[in-house]
Amino acid sequence: MHYETLVTVMRKLALEAGDKIMEIYESDDFEVKTKSDASPVTEADEAADALISAGLRGAFPDMPLVTEEQSDSHNLDAMTFLIVDPLDGTKEFVNRRGDFTVNIALVEDGVPVRGIVYAPARGRMFYTTSTGTSVEETGPFDKDTVGETTPIKVSEADNSALMVVASKSHRDEATDEYINKYSVADSTSAGSSLKFCLVATGEADLYPRLGRTMEWDTAAGHAVLNGAGGKVVRFDDHTPLAYGKPEFANPYFIAYAPGVELKEA
Structure with missing residues (x-):
């Protein structure tokens, strides 16, 4: 896997899926269905899944792909694969609370090594670079041009607070x-x-x-x-x-x- 190509493709697809999701989110009404596990699914989940899946399969045809909305992919027996939740936080989406994300990741030997989390309603995007370090990119976002990025790092935790x-x-x-x-x-x-x-x-x-x-x-x-x-x-x-x-x-x-x-x- 060429990480630089992967990160470019993941970022572009996440932004395109985010645009599609927001188009539906901002509409007057959208259909909500119930899956077999009683969780909700919307036309935004399905549209984003189709867009991301097509993009990843086109760019990486030999890499196994797991997505939430394609149940046949759940039977995949692999430790290295691409994995997608096209709209994580569907309940947040349905209730118009904004805390939903587009998630795309690469798992290698059981470890998530590259990934992107894009929250279109919050205007926040986080991802791993080709070297594996993580950044937050600030908008406005352009799918063809990377904006200003800031390296992110966990806190030095104070266990008393x-x-x-x-x-x-x-x-x-x-x-x-x-x-x-x-x-x-x-x-x-x-x-x-x-x-x-x-x-x-x-x-x-x-x-x-x-x-x-x-x-x-x-x-x-x-x-x-x-x-x-x-x-x-x-x-x-x-x-x-x-x-x-x-x-x-x-x-x-x-x-x-x-x-x-x-x-x-």
């Missing part, structure tokens, strides 16, 4: 009980993979997720956090969160700046 970010739509009592084990200065909530990016930029120190997620929900944000010096580990034993698991389902996990002294489950 941590900043915690948790899910906006999925926060529960178990999550609160775990967060209460830490000395927390402040906490915030965010939707979609933006939570990884808030840890990557140092806006938060810790993001615990005690709930169901799939690999396409996390791979791009995980790659961005890796490139900013952060870590993502399993909640149960604090070993690295790996990819290419059966049915692409994640266990509970913790994303954090390495200075955070993790508490036991």
Whole structure:
């Protein structure tokens, strides 16, 4: 895989998908359907998925591709693959809360090594460069010309006053009980993979997720956090969160700046 080409293609496709998503988001009405797992899906999910899938297959025809909206891809048996969530945070989209993202990532040998997270309604875009370090690009965005980028880096965590970010739509009592084990200065909530990016930029120190997620929900944000010096580990034993698991389902996990002294489950 030629990383420079990959990053260029991922960035362009994320912006094009973001434009399509925002066109539907800003319309008077859009159709919301329910998938077999009871989660919502919209025409924006499907349009963005078609656009990104076609672009990635055209650019990298020999690379396996996993996307949320193509269920047959879930049976893929590979440790190196491209993985896409065309619209992460569909509930945020449906409720017009803005915290939704386009996620595209490359997993190599079970590790997310390159990725992009674009939040079109927030005007924020985070991605790994060809060298693997992470940046935030500031808009306005042009799909053919890279704008000003700023390297991002995790915080030097103060364990006596941590900043915690948790899910906006999925926060529960178990999550609160775990967060209460830490000395927390402040906490915030965010939707979609933006939570990884808030840890990557140092806006938060810790993001615990005690709930169901799939690999396409996390791979791009995980790659961005890796490139900013952060870590993502399993909640149960604090070993690295790996990819290419059966049915692409994640266990509970913790994303954090390495200075955070993790508490036991």
